Amino acid sequence: MRPDMETRGTRTDAGWRDHDGFVGPRQPGTGPRSDPRGDFPTGPAVGDAMPDVRCVSADGTRFDLHEHRAGRPAVFVFYRSAVW
Amino acid sequence: MQLVELQKSIRDFDAANVAVYALSYDEADALRDFRDAHGIAYTLLSDPDSKVIRSFGILNTLIDPNDHPWYGIPYPGAIVVDAEGVITHKFFDRNLAVRAGPEQLLGAALGQSLPEPELDRVAAPDDVEVTVALDGDHLALMVQRDLVARFSVPPGRHVYAEPAPEGSVGVDVRLDASERLVRRPIVRPASEPHTLAGTGESFEVHHGVFELRLPVTVNSAPRQDAPEITIAGEVRWQCCDDEVCDLPASQRFELMVPVSAPTPPALGNSRGAAAEPNAMAHFRRMSERRRGAG
Secondary structure, eight states: OOOEEOOOEEEETTEEEETTOOEESSOTTSGGGOOEESOOOOOSOTTSBOOOOEEEETTSOEEEHHHHHTTOOEEEEEOSOSOO | OHHHHHHHTHHHHHHTTOEEEEEESSOHHHHHHHHHHHTOOSEEEEOTTOHHHHHTTOBOTTSOTTSTTTTTOBOOEEEEEOTTSBEEEEEEOSSTTOEEOHHHHHHHHTTTOOOOOOOOTTSOTTOOEEEEEEESSOEEBTEEEEEEEEEEOOTTOEEEOSSOOTTSOOOEEEEOOOSSEEEOOOBOOOOEEEEOTTTOOEEEEEOSEEEEEEEEEESSOOBTTBOEEEEEEEEEEOEEOSSOBOOOEEEEEEEEEEEEOOOOOSSSSHHHHHHSTTHHHHHHHHHHHHHHHO
């Protein structure tokens, strides 16, 4: 699926304003403001088993989601960047 | 902002024994700096090649692969899993600036169970009690919280669900126009079919204690002269039993909600650059590595 790009935005004195009123330096539809319009992929469905996640943690140590949560319910957040 | 707001509520997650993870395409040492700067106590995960992001199928493909350094980010969102590892809730918004707040995530992880109905038994038979409150004690830029309208319908009576039969009013929450408030469609509990004994007419209703949840956030930081936002609007309903239908009722509400000052962005101004240690260096290195990888 390739979603359409959301490009509704207006230029204001403070920056580019999107259709929800968020104002930022970049024009909606570019760079980190590449919003989808309409449907877009959101990963496995509700009711599916959470896939394995194997990567490294902030410490640089090996991480395995299901091993780490050890039978606890969990909240798993995907975000853009802690840096910018 | 979302990560910092999550940290503010981390004790609630710990008390409920719900694990919290947050993954991005940042390098591990960038996450370490962020974690230390904000005292993040939950697990930050590094996926610099976007392998996990791709394996979930949520890579933002609207970004050109040559558009460094943005390419590699996911459509931001949150997934809630139960103790068995089954996905129970997903929070993804079309506006990448709108993120699920801690109360929404914890509520989902706990199954968002309503307490046992505690109806006021001495209430007059036509009394529907309504309270409107924010689930959370403040709003923050980008971070979504639920405005909750809780209804308590006396035994033997019901209110119409949406869509209501013609000429009747379904239970609803309407917000006044607001420049700053970003709202999303109302989340309604499952309704129950109800058939009138006399006519056999059938429609959908709600009974007892139930909640409508209206996700909201703010699109701008608080101003010096306005550290709060007013959330105003109206709840409406129509209460009936099998014999009698009351006239449609409505009740205005007006809440003053504090808006917390945003965490300064990592880049873009000197205050922000100071808040996120080595942000510019991390950003430059990330950009260069990606450019090198082609």
